[in-house]
Amino acid sequence: MTEELIIAGFGGQGVLSMGKILCYSGVMQDQEVSWMPSYGPEMRGGTANVTVILSDNRISSPILNAFDSAIILNQQSMDKFEQTVKPGGVLIFDGNGITREPERKDINIYRADAAAEASKMESAKTFNMIMLGAYLKVKPLVKVENVLKGLEKSLPARYHHLLGLNEKALQRGFEIVQEIHIL
Amino acid sequence: MxxxxxxxxxxxxxxxxxxxGTDGYFGYPITPQSEVMEYLTMEKPEERTGMVVLQAESEVASINMLYGAAGSGKKVMTSSSSPGISLMQEGISYLAGAELPCLIVNVARGGPGLGTIQPGQADYFQATKGGGHGDYHLIVLAPASVQEMADFVSMAYDLAFKYRNPVMILSDGAIGQMMEKVKFKKQQERMKTQPGWATVGKTPDREPNIITSLDLDPARHERFNIKLQKKYEKIQKEEVLFEEIACDDIDYAFVAYxxxxxxxxxxxxLAREEGIKVGLFRPISLWPFPYKEVGKIADRLKGILSVELSAGQMVEDVRLAVNGKIKVEHYGRMGxxxxxxxEIVLALKKQIIGG
Structure with missing residues (x-):
C-alpha cells in the first residue's frame, strides 16, 4: 500500500498538523511516512499545503505532483490541485468558501462541510480533525485508535485534555462526508 | 515502534x-535551517548533557567561535544555509588549514546571492572544491532522508576527529523541512579528555601546542601542504560512500544526491512502468567523490543522467569518473x-536514450 496525499488550504486551518497527525498514525502502525510542507511566509492567511505519503515500502520522492488523494480546504487550492489527482483517485473538499465545485469526471469526489460542523462543536479548532475523519471514512488507511495515539504524540501534554473532543470530531467527520461524484 | x-x-x-555528545553549537538563524537552533534551544541540552548552545551575532562570529572551541579539542558544530555558509568561508579555510575537527551543516537553498528560501543544490562546487582559499578539502556527506540527517552527525564527528579535518553535512531545504520517522542512537557521553594536540593549557612536561594556519616560512609551509595532501589522498582511498538503488540489470542510471x-x-x-531499465547511483560522500565506483558502473551502461537542483555542478565529477566511456548529461532546475x-523521465528519454 502506498498513499500519496496532498492537503491544501489556508495557513491557520491546521493543514500541516492534520498531515502530521496522519503521519504519526502511520508510524504507530509501522508504516513508512513522509511529510513535506510548502514552507515560506505562509503562517496565517496565506496558502499552505503538505504532501503526506504513507507506505508499506521505502518512500521514494517526498515531493510529488500527482496524488492518490487530495483534501482541499479553499478555492485557491481547488484551482491548483484538482487537476493533480490521479485518474481514479479521491478528492475531498470542504464546501465553505468554495465558489466553483470540482469538475473532474474521472475521480471520486466527496464533500465534508467540516467548517460548518466545527462551528457547532465546543471548539472551531476541531475543523481539521473533522476533515481527517471524513478522509479516513473514505480511505481507512490508518485505524482510529492509532490516530488518537498519534494525536497524543503530536500534541503537547497541556492539550491532552482535548483528546476526547478530537475523537468526537473524527467521529463527526465520519458521519458528515457525502458522495458527490463516484466512479 | x-x-x-x-x-x-x-x-x-x-x-x-x-x-x-556535542560540546558546543554556535549558529545564527537562517531559513530553511532555523529549526536546528530552535530545537536545540527548546531541548535545553545544557541540562541534558552540559552542551553549550550559543546564538552568535553573525555567521562570521559563529565560524570563528567554532575555530576557537575546536582548537581546544571539543566536539563542536555550526549550521547555516547557503548565504550564511558563504559568509563562513574564510573561517572554514582557517579550520582546514589549522586541521581542526568540527561539523558544519549546510541546509542549502537556491542562489546565487540571497537567492530564495526554497531548496537548492548549487553549493556543490563550494562544498567539494573548497569554497574558501587554499588547497584544502572538507569531507562532505549528503543525506537523503531524515534518518540520514540523524545518522550522519556522529559519523561526521568520527571522520572529523580521525583526520583532524572539518566535515560538512550538505543537505537542502527539502530534507531539512520534511518530516519522516527516525530512530536515534543512545546518548553518547561527552568526551572527558581532549586529544593531545588540543590547546587546553600547557603542562611542564611537554612543548606548547600551537594551532594556527599561518606559516611564513615557505619551505616549511610547503611541507605542511604536502602533508595535508597526503591526508586527503588517504581520505579519498578509504572514506568513499555511495548507494546503488535498483542497479541490477540496467541500461541507464541517474546519478543524484x-x-x-x-x-x-x-x-x-515511472520509467520501469514504460520498460526503461534505469537505476540510481547515489554518492553519499560528495568529497571524496566515488570516481572509481561511478567509472565502474558506467562500464555496463549506455548512458547516465546526472540530476541536481543546479545548473550542473556534480555532473563535472560524473564526467571525470566516466571519462568519455558513455554519454553523461545533466538535468536540473534552479532558483x-x-x-x-x-520531468526527469522525460529528460532521460530526450537527452540520453533518444539523444
Missing part, C-alpha cells in the same frame, strides 16, 4: 547532535524549483 520519532530533518540533526536522489527514485518507478519525477 515506540522508538521511532516523527521529525523534521533539521530537528533530527539537532537531536542527533545532543546524542552524539540528497533531494534529487529521492525524486529520481520515483522517476525509476528553488524542484523537478517532477515525470
Amino acid at each position: 515506540e522508538e521511532y520519532k516523527l521529525m523534521k530533518g533539521n530537528e533530527a540533526i539537532a537531536e542527533a547532535a545532543i546524542l552524539a 540528497g533531494t534529487s536522489a529521492r525524486i529520481c527514485q520515483k522517476s525509476i518507478e 528553488g524549483m524542484i523537478p517532477t519525477p515525470e
Whole structure:
C-alpha cells in the first residue's frame, strides 16, 4: 500500500498538523511516512499545503505532483490541485468558501462541510480533525485508535485534555462526508 | 515502534547532535535551517548533557567561535544555509588549514546571492572544491532522508576527529523541512579528555601546542601542504560512500544526491512502468567523490543522467569518473524549483536514450 496525499488550504486551518497527525498514525502502525510542507511566509492567511505519503515500502520522492488523494480546504487550492489527482483517485473538499465545485469526471469526489460542523462543536479548532475523519471514512488507511495515539504524540501534554473532543470530531467527520461524484 | 520519532530533518540533526555528545553549537538563524537552533534551544541540552548552545551575532562570529572551541579539542558544530555558509568561508579555510575537527551543516537553498528560501543544490562546487582559499578539502556527506540527517552527525564527528579535518553535512531545504520517522542512537557521553594536540593549557612536561594556519616560512609551509595532501589522498582511498538503488540489470542510471536522489527514485518507478531499465547511483560522500565506483558502473551502461537542483555542478565529477566511456548529461532546475519525477523521465528519454 502506498498513499500519496496532498492537503491544501489556508495557513491557520491546521493543514500541516492534520498531515502530521496522519503521519504519526502511520508510524504507530509501522508504516513508512513522509511529510513535506510548502514552507515560506505562509503562517496565517496565506496558502499552505503538505504532501503526506504513507507506505508499506521505502518512500521514494517526498515531493510529488500527482496524488492518490487530495483534501482541499479553499478555492485557491481547488484551482491548483484538482487537476493533480490521479485518474481514479479521491478528492475531498470542504464546501465553505468554495465558489466553483470540482469538475473532474474521472475521480471520486466527496464533500465534508467540516467548517460548518466545527462551528457547532465546543471548539472551531476541531475543523481539521473533522476533515481527517471524513478522509479516513473514505480511505481507512490508518485505524482510529492509532490516530488518537498519534494525536497524543503530536500534541503537547497541556492539550491532552482535548483528546476526547478530537475523537468526537473524527467521529463527526465520519458521519458528515457525502458522495458527490463516484466512479 | 515506540522508538521511532516523527521529525523534521533539521530537528533530527539537532537531536542527533545532543546524542552524539556535542560540546558546543554556535549558529545564527537562517531559513530553511532555523529549526536546528530552535530545537536545540527548546531541548535545553545544557541540562541534558552540559552542551553549550550559543546564538552568535553573525555567521562570521559563529565560524570563528567554532575555530576557537575546536582548537581546544571539543566536539563542536555550526549550521547555516547557503548565504550564511558563504559568509563562513574564510573561517572554514582557517579550520582546514589549522586541521581542526568540527561539523558544519549546510541546509542549502537556491542562489546565487540571497537567492530564495526554497531548496537548492548549487553549493556543490563550494562544498567539494573548497569554497574558501587554499588547497584544502572538507569531507562532505549528503543525506537523503531524515534518518540520514540523524545518522550522519556522529559519523561526521568520527571522520572529523580521525583526520583532524572539518566535515560538512550538505543537505537542502527539502530534507531539512520534511518530516519522516527516525530512530536515534543512545546518548553518547561527552568526551572527558581532549586529544593531545588540543590547546587546553600547557603542562611542564611537554612543548606548547600551537594551532594556527599561518606559516611564513615557505619551505616549511610547503611541507605542511604536502602533508595535508597526503591526508586527503588517504581520505579519498578509504572514506568513499555511495548507494546503488535498483542497479541490477540496467541500461541507464541517474546519478543524484540528497533531494534529487529521492525524486529520481520515483522517476525509476515511472520509467520501469514504460520498460526503461534505469537505476540510481547515489554518492553519499560528495568529497571524496566515488570516481572509481561511478567509472565502474558506467562500464555496463549506455548512458547516465546526472540530476541536481543546479545548473550542473556534480555532473563535472560524473564526467571525470566516466571519462568519455558513455554519454553523461545533466538535468536540473534552479532558483528553488524542484523537478517532477515525470520531468526527469522525460529528460532521460530526450537527452540520453533518444539523444
